Amino acid sequence: MKERVILVALVKNNRERYKKIADLEELKALTETAGGEVIGSFIQVKENPSPRTLLGKGKIKELKEICEKYHIDLLIFDNQLTPSQVRNIEQETNVRTIDRRALILDIFARHAKTTEAMLQVELAQLNYQLTMLTGKGEQLSQLGGGIGTRGPGEKKLEVDKRKIRERIYFLKKSLEKIKKTKELQRSQREHFFKIALAGYTNSGKSTLFKALTKENVYISEELFATLDTNTKAFEIYPNIKVLITDTVGFIKNLPPQLITAFHATLEDIKRSDLIIHLIDATTENVEEKINIVQETLKNLGCDEEKITLVFNKIDLLFEKTQYLRLKRKYPEALFISALKGTNLEKLKNFIRKKMKTFLKRKTLKIKKEKGFILSYIYRNSYVIDFKENENEYWVKILAYPQFIYSLSSQI
The missing domain is CATH 3.30.70 (Alpha-Beta Plaits)
Incomplete structure (x- = not known):
């Protein structure tokens, strides 16, 4: 049975409110990916957040009444919550509460399939849980079975900070061994021209990867369907192959614990010779999403000159004005449809041009x-x-x- 969820957000003014509506749509998609059912959303306009419950006293009371009326199981806040705020909101509403970071971590736990991905997600979750522990010697409550509590290989045990740190140490050591194996694999591929697909989650990276390599890869409308990097070769000239890597998608307010835990995986982007920043041309707030990905790539230490913007899903652009507007704003960008194959030859010609010196x-x-x-x-x-x-x-x-x-x- 799906958990019944209300999405909650606080904004400082009405201008921010309109922007937050789009953020809550993304939060809704994340919640549905995690298996929840969104019953409604709740936004308060308040200049000064309450340090105790984020929302004002009257709004918390109103939220509690809504939760009781609609039998709500879970509150998910788009804003980042402190450990004490989570505890206070749960006490006031009698409803389990998490924030956007915990939700994203849950989705990563849900989609982790390989040993490396499972270890990385567990490491990120434990680092997050460590920040959410308050009070010396305070223990985590028992892990339940709902959204925000999942994790690969979890045991229903009370774990304190010391035990968490011991587990983190073990996970880091295990990931270090995997990293050494990957380094060996990378050294064997060093002479090839390497391409990395990067972009906002659900921008069509796996679809493009499949179109270029002809490999049968998992493609889903779910957010963060791809967690493991997948590297394959395809011919760019007859009998000359390049390597292309499909990587995990980015998103607004991606928990820093995930960036840290997936650092070895994201290293494939940094080490590539060409980074294709794939963008869903049909998405709302396209400029904001471009900036989020560009900023993430910058923080990873990627060379800006290696990054090329490629707009995907142009077959779904019903208004030509949107296409022309993007063309004007990003004159150096390429425009394709990975699903339909539109302009893929143009993309290949661009790759050929870029790899000339190789x-x-x-x-x-x-x-x-x-x-x-x-x-x-x-x-x-x-x-x-x-x-x-x-x-x-x-x-x-x-x-x-x-x-x-x-x-x-x-x-």
Whole structure:
């Protein structure tokens, strides 16, 4: 049975109220992704938040009456709550209360499938729980079964700060071992041109990944459907492959504990040669979402010059004026539909242009007695021209320098 939820927010003035309505729509989508049923939303306009309950005394009383009338199981605040505020609101309303950070952590726990993702989510949750503990020696209440309480491998145990820190230490050590394995994998792929897909959650990154690689990947309308980085190769020229990585989506007010826990995973973005910042062209507040992703990439230490804006879902833009407006504002951006395949060839041409310095042209002279090497060349490079005479083959190729270097000892 789904938990019945009311979404709550506090804003300072009426101008902020209109903006907050869009935020609550996103919060609703997050809640539904976590398995909750949103019964309604509740916004208070108040310049000075109450340090005790965030909302004013009268509004808390009103909220309690609504909760009783509609049998509400959970309150989710869009604003960040302090541990004491959570406790006070729960006491005043008799309804379990969490904030946006806890909800996002819950969704990550719900979608974590691999060992690495599970460890990262648990680490983020424990770091968050540590910040929510108040009072020396105070213990966490028993973990229940509702939204905001999920986590991979959780035990229904009372854990204090010391035990949490011990578990955090263990998780960090486990993730360090995984990181070393990933470092080895990365070193083996170092000579390839590497592309990372980054963007706001649900911008269509997995759909684009599937369109380029032809791989069968999980695609869902749910937010944060992808938590694990997935790296595959695809041919950008005949027999020349590039690597592309699908990464976890970003969102407004992404808990810093998640950024920290997923640092090794997000390292794939930083180390790439091209970052495709994919944007849902149909979304509301598109500029705000672009800024959120750009700021997150900046905080990760990504090179701004490697980032390219690519607007997705243009097949769903019913108003041409929106398309033209985005074109004017972002003249350097590309516009595609990953689902329909629109302008994917333009995107590939852009990738080819960007990777020009990573490839080398070379004319090879191969004696006829070493003709057996031709099949190896054809498998690993783009043959631009081929000629032969009585004694030699002349092969003009485009390839990664490492491959050309490997040929020098064989021809």
